[in-house]
Amino acid sequence: MNPRSLLTEILPKAPAYALSRRGLADPPNPVTLTFSVTSACQSGCRTCRIGERHRLHPEAAERDLTLAEIEAVFRSLGPVYFFNVSGGEPFLREDLPDIVELACRHLHPRVVHIPTNGILSARIPAAVARILSAMAAHDPAVPLTVKPSIDGVGTRHDEVRGVPGNFERLLETIAGLRALAKREPRLHVELGTVISRFNMDQIDEIADFVRGLGVESYRNEIAEQRAELFNRGDPITPDAATYARLIRGFAARIRGDIGAKRPLARMTEALRLVYYDLAVRILDKRRQVIPCLGGISNAHLNHDGELWPCCVLGYDAPLGRLREADLDFQRVWRSEQARRVRGSIARGDCACPLANQAYSNILFHPPSLLRAGITWAGFALGGGRG
Numbered sequence: 001m002n003p004r005s006l007l008t009e010i011l012p013k014a015p016a017y018a019l020s021r022r023g024l025a026d027p028p029n030p031v032t033l034t035f036s037v038t039s040a041c042q043s044g045c046r047t048c049r050i051g052e053r054h055r056l057h058p059e060a061a062e063r064d065l066t067l068a069e070i071e072a073v074f075r076s077l078g079p080v081y082f083f084n085v086s087g088g089e090p091f092l093r094e095d096l097p098d099i100v101e102l103a104c105r106h107l108h109p110r111v112v113h114i115p116t117n118g119i120l121s122a123r124i125p126a127a128v129a130r131i132l133s134a135m136a137a138h139d140p141a142v143p144l145t146v147k148p149s150i151d152g153v154g155t156r157h158d159e160v161r162g163v164p165g166n167f168e169r170l171l172e173t174i175a176g177l178r179a180l181a182k183r184e185p186r187l188h189v190e191l192g193t194v195i196s197r198f199n200m201d202q203i204d205e206i207a208d209f210v211r212g213l214g215v216e217s218y219r220n221e222i223a224e225q226r227a228e229l230f231n232r233g234d235p236i237t238p239d240a241a242t243y244a245r246l247i248r249g250f251a252a253r254i255r256g257d258i259g260a261k262r263p264l265a266r267m268t269e270a271l272r273l274v275y276y277d278l279a280v281r282i283l284d285k286r287r288q289v290i291p292c293l294g295g296i297s298n299a300h301l302n303h304d305g306e307l308w309p310c311c312v313l314g315y316d317a318p319l320g321r322l323r324e325a326d327l328d329f330q331r332v333w334r335s336e337q338a339r340r341v342r343g344s345i346a347r348g349d350c351a352c353p354l355a356n357q358a359y360s361n362i363l364f365h366p367p368s369l370l371r372a373g374i375t376w377a378g379f380a381l382g383g384g385r386g
Contacts, residue, residue, distance in 0.1 A: 005110060006363070009081055013297070014364050020296050021346050026334040032082040032298040032360055033107065034311070036228070037099055038064050039303045041088040043117050044162025045151075047196045047223040049230040050088060051162065061088075063304040067098055072327040073301065074106035083109035084356065086311070088303065091120050091127055101134035104142070111143060115192065118148040118170035119163060125176030132184050145188040147219075148173055152199050153209045160198050174213060190217030195246060196236045197223070203246050207253060219272060220250060221355045222279060227314030228302075240283035247276040270376035274362055279353035288351045290365040295319055295342045297360040299333070307332050309341055312352045317341045 010031055020027035040061040041051040054060065065073070083103045090096055096114075103109060112135065116124060128146055135142050148170055151160040157167040174189065181187040191210050195203060203220075210218045222243055223236040238246075254269050281289045295309025305322040307329070308314050319341055320332035332338060344350070362368040 005081070009110070010363060017293055017296050017364055020342065021291060021293060023339065023343055023346070026339075027296045027342075029078055030080060030297055030299040031363075032084060032356065033077070033080045033109075033301060034084040034086050034298065034356060035070075035099075035103075035301045036086040036088065036303045036311075037090050037096065038088040038093050040064075040092045041117070042092070042119055042163060043089065043166070045194075046160055046162065046198050047194055047229070047231065047234075047236045049234075050228075053230055054088065061303075064093070065303065065305055067095060067102070069305065069323075069327055070099060071102050071106065073305070073322055073329055074102050076327065076331075077107060077329040079108045081110050083107055083112050085112070085114040086300075087115075089117050089119070090114055091116055091124050094127075096127055097130035097134050100131045101137075104135050104138035108139070109142065111145070113145045113147065115147045115149065116173070117161065117163075117166070118173040119166055121169040121172035121176065124173050125180050128177060128187065129180060129184075132180075132186060135186070140186070143186050143188055145190060145217075146177055147190050147192045148177070149194065150191050150206060150210065151193055151196075152202055153205055156199065156202060160196070174215065178215070188217065189215050190219060191215055192218070193220045194223050195220050195238060195243065197238055198236070200238045200242055200246065204249060207250070211253070211257075217268065218253075219355075220246075222283070222353055224312060224352060224354065226312045226354075227316040228300075228308075228311035237283075240280060243283055244280045247280055251276060267376055270372045271359055271362060273375055274368055274372045275355060275358050278358055278362065278368065279355075282351055282353045286351060288348050290361055290368055292345055292351070292357065292361055293364055294345050294350075294357050295338065297364060298357050307338075309345060310354055310357050312354050312357075313341070313345075313350060317344065 013028055013031065016025065016028050019025040038061055039054060041054050043051040045051060100112060132144060135144060150170060151157055154167055158164050177189045181189050193206055225232050225234060251273055254273060278289060298310060300308040300311050302308060307319040307322055309319060319338040320335050322332055325331040362372060
């Protein structure tokens with residue numbers, strides 16, 4: 001994302017989104033579409049039960065949308081700005097490059113983002129190379145971010161992720177992606193950590209290790225109870241005071257490292273600093289601190305065609321089921337059920353620090369966006385002293 005596209009492609013949606021949040025109109029297309037391409041996952045994360053559920057019910061993956069169904073949904077949706085891939089583990093779908101190609105053909109995203117557990121170390125770099133080639137055929141200027149997860153160093157990572165040998169394969173994946181990024185400047189390799197009660201005492205160690213790897217970007221999210229993760233009731237989230245302490249350290253690292261980063265990374269880091277402060281406030285106050293546009297600015301397409309406002313509400317509050325609506329996104333997006341869910345969110349019936357949604361909320365909240373802009377300007381003019 002750059003300042004020009006922010007002004008010409010994203011912010012013009014603000015008035016329509018505000019009307020939709022008040023229940024006065026249906027929203028136009030979301031800025032962000034997240035697509036969980038499969039329910040399959042090899043991990044056994046202590047913060048997530050998707051892998052456990054897959055082992056118990058492997059037949060669920062048979063309900064994954066087919067390529068033909070995905071194309072029908074994308075064609076009915078039309079342009080979005082951010083296309084986020086999710087899972088399960090996205091790279092378990094061998095046709096993932098084809099899915100991204102369909103997104104580029106029909107959604108015309110300006111940014112594509114794919115997370116991974118990094119286990120398929122031989123497959124992932126090759127698949128990413130195919131994805132980059134498919135993206136270039138539509139628009140060679142669109143960047144791709146691939147984010148392997150790191151929740152510990154060495155065997156601690158394996159313990160949190162539930163797979164012996166995961167850390168070793170993660171390093172192989174990172175090495176393969178970094179080698180590819182040297183040839184493909186459109187590829188951004190970043191690492192991500194889920195901060196939970198299982199690793200919150202090792203966060204500095206993880207951050208130091210990541211810094212030594214030389215990747216361009218490192219982000220964290222707090223472990224949450226989400227309908228998507230089947231972990232409602234699991235005591236995984238650090239308390240607000242602990243998270244605030246950890247975030248102060250992350251913010252200091254961002255400010256110290258920003259001068260060496262590319263313009264796209266600088267913009268992302270400026271938003272990230274605002275997000276970290278927002279997440280702490282939400283955890284502390286346990287309410288929406290700024291208006292949430294879940295199901296308005298963002299949509300989440302589940303692997304089986306169910307459409308959600310976000311992955312936190314997920315199965316508990318779907319907007320509708322695309323397979324029951326002839327795969328017509330707009331029909332579900334403008335349904336009465338979708339309006340009821342949006343009304344609940346607007347009333348503040350839920351509150352969470354979900355990063356994906358929070359970034360959009362920041363973009364459409366003028367005071368928060370101004371803070372990010374001032375921070376970015378400080379980075380741009382001061383070489384990292386934002």
